[in-house]
Amino acid sequence: MSLPVVRAENLGKTYGNFQALKGISFTIKTGQCFGFLGHNGAGKTTTMRMIYGMSTVEEGRLWLFEQPIRLTPPAIKGRLGVVPQEDNLDDDLSVIENLAVYGGVYGLTCTQALARGKELLGFMGLEDKEHSSIESLSGGLKRRLVIARALMSRPELVILDEPTTGLDPQARHLVWQKLRSLKAEGVTLILTTHYMEEAVQLCDQLVIMHEGIILAEGSPRELIERCVLPFVIEVHLPLAQVPAGLEARVGAWGGEAIKVVDGLFLYAADGEALWSRLEEWGLSKQVCLLRPANLEDVFLKLTGMGKEE
Numbered sequence: 266m267s268l269p270v271v272r273a274e275n276l277g278k279t280y281g282n283f284q285a286l287k288g289i290s291f292t293i294k295t296g297q298c299f300g301f302l303g304h305n306g307a308g309k310t311t312t313m314r315m316i317y318g319m320s321t322v323e324e325g326r327l328w329l330f331e332q333p334i335r336l337t338p339p340a341i342k343g344r345l346g347v348v349p350q351e352d353n354l355d356d357d358l359s360v361i362e363n364l365a366v367y368g369g370v371y372g373l374t375c376t377q378a379l380a381r382g383k384e385l386l387g388f389m390g391l392e393d394k395e396h397s398s399i400e401s402l403s404g405g406l407k408r409r410l411v412i413a414r415a416l417m418s419r420p421e422l423v424i425l426d427e428p429t430t431g432l433d434p435q436a437r438h439l440v441w442q443k444l445r446s447l448k449a450e451g452v453t454l455i456l457t458t459h460y461m462e463e464a465v466q467l468c469d470q471l472v473i474m475h476e477g478i479i480l481a482e483g484s485p486r487e488l489i490e491r492c493v494l495p496f497v498i499e500v501h502l503p504l505a506q507v508p509a510g511l512e513a514r515v516g517a518w519g520g521e522a523i524k525v526v527d528g529l530f531l532y533a534a535d536g537e538a539l540w541s542r543l544e545e546w547g548l549s550k551q552v553c554l555l556r557p558a559n560l561e562d563v564f565l566k567l568t569g570m571g572k573e574e
């Protein structure tokens with residue numbers, strides 16, 4: 266059985282009178298890719314900062330590598346790699362220097378740090394950027410460099426706070442591919458994300474966070490099976506044009522309707538049966554789309570809020 270790498274019990278955080286985290290509990294096992302999915306302000310970064318030792322544990326308890334901690338001690342820090350939300354690279358140093366300096370922090374000699382840095386530039390597909398300045402890198406290349414930097418100490422656990430926010434789809438897919446290779450090597454990954462697809466693509470286990478609490482936990486597939494009916498019809502219609510009483514009719518029929526920004530989503534156990542009812546309920550099929558339920562539907566159902574980019 267794989268051991269817990271991180272365990273939290275009733276973890277809380279209060280800033281002044283504001284409770285940013287309201288007592289959350291979770292266990293992350295060795296080798297997992299564990300995701301924290303939530304909108305802005307859900308408490309994801311607050312949780313990550315406590316795990317990687319930038320914020321003290323004052324409410325609840327946190328164990329890292331089975332040791333109870335208040336503030337991650339230096340001895341443990343070498344076992345963690347951190348990709349913070351902001352790309353905090355040193356603009357006065359070149360790409361390889363950014364890595365080498367970081368290696369020094371973890372006790373590597375200059376030669377070792379340069380060798381490890383070059384190895385990681387190769388791994389992240391940045392070998393031709395070795396002597397480039399930081400300001401010449403695109404957002405996607407900077408993100409790859411920050412990930413390379415997090416790997417300098419050969420960490421067992423890598424914490425990634427929104428690793429692909431702001432990247433274009435191609436850059437995002439490249440980062441996903443690298444994270445999958447790390448996972449295949451046995452590295453445990455913790456990531457926060459706003460992107461449902463990222464969570465589905467990478468995470469074995471997920472928590473859905475909202476306003477400082479965990480609303481649900483499971484694999485992406487389990488969450489979809491557990492939280493929503495399996496078929497959805499998206500009705501793209503201004504809410505003012507939705508036939509009166511539609512939600513009640515769908516409910517009485519055995520389905521469920523949820524309002525979204527540009528219309529309604531109708532859920533049912535049998536998609537075809539739902540589709541066959543649309544005209545009877547006053548809806549034109551022209552504005553409707555039938556699809557299987559996904560993680561976005563789970564998020565919408567649990568938080569009442571749609572997708573955020």
Ligand SMILES: Nc1ncnc2c1ncn2[C@@H]1O[C@H](COP(=O)(O)OP(=O)(O)OP(=O)(O)O)[C@@H](O)[C@H]1O
Nearest residue numbers: 280283285303304305306307308309310311312350
């Ligand atoms: N140092 C602080 N002082 C006061 N409030 C804070 C502080 N840090 C975070 N907060 C508040 O705590 C809440 C949770 O913030 P946190 O950054 O953990 O959310 P998040 O889920 O990571 O959001 P995002 O996706 O925007 O990064 C927010 O309402 C935020 O404004």
